[in-house]
Amino acid sequence: MMAIRSSFVASIVLSCLVATCYGVTFSSLQRTLVVTASPQQGQVLKGGEDTITLTWSLNTTFPTGTDSTYHTVKFMLCYAPFSQKDRAWRRTEDNLEKDKTCQHKIVTMPYASSNNNFTWTVQKDVPTATYFVRGYVLNSHDEEVAYGQTTDSNKVNNLFQIESISGRHVSLDIASVCFSAFSVVSLFGFFFLEKRKAQASAAK
Amino acid sequence: MADHISTFSISHNEPTQTNNYKFDLPVDSEHKAKTLKILSFAQPHMRSFHLAWISFFTCFISTFAAAPLVPIIRDTLDLTRSDIGNAGVASVSGSIFSRLVMGVICDLVGPRYGCAVLNLLTAPVVFSIAFVSSAEGYLVVRFMIGFSLATFVSCQYWTSIMFNSSIIGTVNGVAGGWGDMGGGVTQLLMPFLFHIIKVSGATPFTAWRIAFFIPGFLHIIIGVMVLTMGQDMPDGNLSALQKKGDVAKDKFSKVLKHAVTNYRTWVFFLLYGFSMGVELCINNVIAEYFYDRFNLKLHTAGIIAATFGMANFFARPLGGYASDIAARKFGMRGRLWILWIVQTLGGVFCIWLGRASTLPIAITSMILFSIGAQAACGATYGIIPFVSRRSLGIISGLTGAGGNFGGGLIQLIFFSTTKFSTATGLTYMGIMAVACTIPVAFIHFPQWGSMFIPGSKNGKYTEESYYSSEWNEEEKEKGLHHGSLKFAENSRSERGKRQEIESAVTPPGYATPEHV
Numbered sequence: 175m176m177a178i179r180s181s182f183v184a185s186i187v188l189s190c191l192v193a194t195c196y197g198v199t200f201s202s203l204q205r206t207l208v209v210t211a212s213p214q215q216g217q218v219l220k221g222g223e224d225t226i227t228l229t230w231s232l233n234t235t236f237p238t239g240t241d242s243t244y245h246t247v248k249f250m251l252c253y254a255p256f257s258q259k260d261r262a263w264r265r266t267e268d269n270l271e272k273d274k275t276c277q278h279k280i281v282t283m284p285y286a287s288s289n290n291n292f293t294w295t296v297q298k299d300v301p302t303a304t305y306f307v308r309g310y311v312l313n314s315h316d317e318e319v320a321y322g323q324t325t326d327s328n329k330v331n332n333l334f335q336i337e338s339i340s341g342r343h344v345s346l347d348i349a350s351v352c353f354s355a356f357s358v359v360s361l362f363g364f365f366f367l368e369k370r371k372a373q374a375s376a377a378k
Numbered sequence: 379m380a381d382h383i384s385t386f387s388i389s390h391n392e393p394t395q396t397n398n399y400k401f402d403l404p405v406d407s408e409h410k411a412k413t414l415k416i417l418s419f420a421q422p423h424m425r426s427f428h429l430a431w432i433s434f435f436t437c438f439i440s441t442f443a444a445a446p447l448v449p450i451i452r453d454t455l456d457l458t459r460s461d462i463g464n465a466g467v468a469s470v471s472g473s474i475f476s477r478l479v480m481g482v483i484c485d486l487v488g489p490r491y492g493c494a495v496l497n498l499l500t501a502p503v504v505f506s507i508a509f510v511s512s513a514e515g516y517l518v519v520r521f522m523i524g525f526s527l528a529t530f531v532s533c534q535y536w537t538s539i540m541f542n543s544s545i546i547g548t549v550n551g552v553a554g555g556w557g558d559m560g561g562g563v564t565q566l567l568m569p570f571l572f573h574i575i576k577v578s579g580a581t582p583f584t585a586w587r588i589a590f591f592i593p594g595f596l597h598i599i600i601g602v603m604v605l606t607m608g609q610d611m612p613d614g615n616l617s618a619l620q621k622k623g624d625v626a627k628d629k630f631s632k633v634l635k636h637a638v639t640n641y642r643t644w645v646f647f648l649l650y651g652f653s654m655g656v657e658l659c660i661n662n663v664i665a666e667y668f669y670d671r672f673n674l675k676l677h678t679a680g681i682i683a684a685t686f687g688m689a690n691f692f693a694r695p696l697g698g699y700a701s702d703i704a705a706r707k708f709g710m711r712g713r714l715w716i717l718w719i720v721q722t723l724g725g726v727f728c729i730w731l732g733r734a735s736t737l738p739i740a741i742t743s744m745i746l747f748s749i750g751a752q753a754a755c756g757a758t759y760g761i762i763p764f765v766s767r768r769s770l771g772i773i774s775g776l777t778g779a780g781g782n783f784g785g786g787l788i789q790l791i792f793f794s795t796t797k798f799s800t801a802t803g804l805t806y807m808g809i810m811a812v813a814c815t816i817p818v819a820f821i822h823f824p825q826w827g828s829m830f831i832p833g834s835k836n837g838k839y840t841e842e843s844y845y846s847s848e849w850n851e852e853e854k855e856k857g858l859h860h861g862s863l864k865f866a867e868n869s870r871s872e873r874g875k876r877q878e879i880e881s882a883v884t885p886p887g888y889a890t891p892e893h894v
Binding site: 259260261263298299302338340353356361 | 452454506595
């Protein structure tokens with residue numbers, strides 16, 4: 175028992191060392207967390223207004239001791255494949271340092287194996303896209319050791335949409351019209367003024 | 379007259395003429411200035427110089443203002459790769475047409491109105507970014523802001539009218555280079571404005587819209603300044619001079635005909651596409667290239683992109699200056715050789731950039747490439763004022779349009795496809811630039827020669843015969859060609875030192891006194 179345990183710990187340490195050399199890859203992570211989010215499949219949430227409620231816990235089918243190194247959990251809003259198409263700045267890479275799938279942080283909380291939830295208001299800088307939620311489990315060195323997500327491994331089910339704010343404001347629209355009018359009026363005003371001056375001097 | 383401190387003065391070695399009491403700088407028979415006093419704002423020459431380059435600078439800022447903010451704009455408007463690429467091509471395509479129109483406008487109503495109208499009408503378009511909420515809207519706005527790049531033509535036309543031909547390479551180079559620098563400055567200015575506005579409390583998707591208001595204000599300010607402080611020609615404004623009869627009013631069809639039938643116009647249309655066109659294209663792709671290929675932070679890639687544009691501060695004037703220096707000894711032939719050398723070198727360094735696989739080499743080759751391409755732009759406009767006097771505006775405009783056309787075409791062929799990488803695209807672009815610079819050898823002036831053929835030795839072809847050939851007998855009877863004759867006389871410097879003795883003799887039939 176002790177031999178299995180110590181070799182297990184040794185392999186974890188070794189893989190951590192290996193990970194720090196090459197960067198943690200997503201394929202090396204175990205999906206030990208069960209994550210659910212409040213939005214239904216296909217639901218549209220409004221940026222700045224609507225909320226997402228997350229609940230998560232450790233998947234009990236895994237052997238005890240799996241979560242011995244788990245320290246914190248970091249939840250991110252991640253792009254579904256539909257929103258990654260033609261957008262290389264959101265591409266999925268196995269090396270987590272280069273991966274751009276998940277760009278919006280929801281919350282970071284200390285790890286507990288059950289009874290967890292969090293409610294988050296969708297921030298105003300989240301773009302219009304199709305999303306799912308993923309939680310990375312970090313050890314005390316802030317390295318990813320496991321994960322959980324609301325969708326399946328092909329990222330097909332249980333996706334939801336967020337509609338961002340437009341960033342437009344009535345005050346901005348009005349300012350835009352006013353300054354534009356000023357510009358055009360000064361141009362034509364000047365033109366007519368010069369024409370009048372020229373006519374006046376020609377009349378002399 | 380107060381003595382101005384000049385840290386940058388270029389003068390052509392000629393027996394000094396009596397200073398016309400009206401002017402702050404020494405002038406020639408057309409009242410064009412023979413020196414450039416950078417720190418002066420005196421009417422009319424230096425003030426026009428500063429108004430010209432600043433108005434062009436402002437337009438470069440707003441045309442490329444979106445580029446460094448693309449990461450935030452693409453999230454606001456849900457843009458795809460092709461949306462972004464198309465908007466980039468659109469931003470430089472609009473001015474293909476507007477540069478032609480501006481050339482005509484300058485020939486007909488003067489550079490001051492051309493410049494001011496464009497700035498004051500671009501301001502509303504820039505402000506309209508507040509309303510954009512889709513990829514289509516974004517493309518249309520960038521396309522229309524791009525029209526403002528036509529101020530390049532009014533800028534170069536204005537300086538060509540105000541400054542003597544012996545220093546025109548340098549003057550056009552400085553004005554053009556400092557204007558082009560706007561493309562680099564904007565890569566630093568817009569993120570800075572965005573950051574400040576965000577810190578003041580605005581959400582990101584609103585902050586970038588507010589940031590665009592600053593270039594809009596700049597347009598209004600410079601437009602009003604041009605109208606109130608600018609002057610078309612050394613002796614006054616064009617409409618006033620035309621009414622007085624000092625300057626002849628020309629017919630558009632004639633001006634167009636002489637531009638279009640001059641083969642040199644089309645050679646320059648092609649050539650400029652591979653100096654300025656390359657530069658415009660790079661302004662749109664370089665930040666992303668460094669970001670992707672060398673995994674830099676977007677911030678760092680932006681600084682490198684800015685470096686490329688800012689090199690214009692000295693690189694383009696350097697090209698113009700080299701052109702002028704070569705002209706002193708070798709005349710027009712020297713100018714043509716300088717153009718060929720720097721533009722080919724630019725292409726070679728571009729090939730090197732495409733093949734660079736380490737960051738230090740990439741940055742080195744990019745800097746050398748930028749110097750080559752931008753100096754080539756300066757050298758081109760050291761020659762353009764001599765191609766025609768009657769149709770200077772349209773030819774200036776056509777060449778400028780060629781630059782934009784080349785830029786859009788290059789971006790479409792090499793940087794909008796997934797068939798090969800951006801690095802390979804850069805290599806191919808460099809090869810094409812080298813190949814398309816060869817036509818410089820075909821530019822031949824009968825009175826001055828070309829790269830491989832000397833000018834006419836026995837006085838068979840002269841400056842006067844070249845420039846008056848643009849007018850027919852009827853027009854010559856009316857004396858409409860006198861402006862061209864004056865210019866011809868002043869352009870004799872393009873013969874270079876070796877032929878100075880021949881040039882001292884005024885050809886028979888052209889009674890223009892050489893010295894006052």
